[in-house]
Amino acid sequence: MNPLEITAVILALAYLLLALRQNRLCWIAAFISAAIYWIIFAEIKLYMEAGLQVVYAAMAIVGWMSWGKDNSADTLAVTTRPLRFHVAVIAGICIGSASAGALLSNLTDAARPFVDTTTTVAAIVCTWMVTRKILENWFYWIVINIVSVWLYLDRGLELTAGLFVLYIALSIAGYLSWRKTLITA
Numbered sequence: 001m002n003p004l005e006i007t008a009v010i011l012a013l014a015y016l017l018l019a020l021r022q023n024r025l026c027w028i029a030a031f032i033s034a035a036i037y038w039i040i041f042a043e044i045k046l047y048m049e050a051g052l053q054v055v056y057a058a059m060a061i062v063g064w065m066s067w068g069k070d071n072s073a074d075t076l077a078v079t080t081r082p083l084r085f086h087v088a089v090i091a092g093i094c095i096g097s098a099s100a101g102a103l104l105s106n107l108t109d110a111a112r113p114f115v116d117t118t119t120t121v122a123a124i125v126c127t128w129m130v131t132r133k134i135l136e137n138w139f140y141w142i143v144i145n146i147v148s149v150w151l152y153l154d155r156g157l158e159l160t161a162g163l164f165v166l167y168i169a170l171s172i173a174g175y176l177s178w179r180k181t182l183i184t185a
Helices: 003-020 026-043 047-067 083-107 113-131 137-154 158-184
Strands: none
Touching (some): 003 026, 003 158
């Protein structure tokens, strides 16, 4: 087993567990995990996933700043969005994924360019949703994680695929946890 992958998985899991608890420290784990995964994905020719790690690192900085200080009055509250917001988001993900997938397919030797692009585009949107504490982000993550399990198994990253199986369950737990906060807010 690759020691870099093991470290990245541990930090990615720490990120999700801390995010589930709305703990601002999640963003530090996210930043370091993204830096390690950037190396891993570039090596196995998942170029969109590698690029996504740069976005994740930037979003970790945004999340750190947006969430404010833990347990303080300026901590960002969980919110929800109307159906029209999600219809627009899904349409944007589809258009962006098809466009970027076609480019990747025609211009690179990328492995699984359309799947790689779709999970990447959707993950960028969802990560932004997490930085804003939009409750429905967890539904998107469930779908992305299911597709990612297949993608990582296809590319020989069994440990990372296992992490994403766990992410599916943790995304459900995240939704339930954040929903309680929304209801009591």
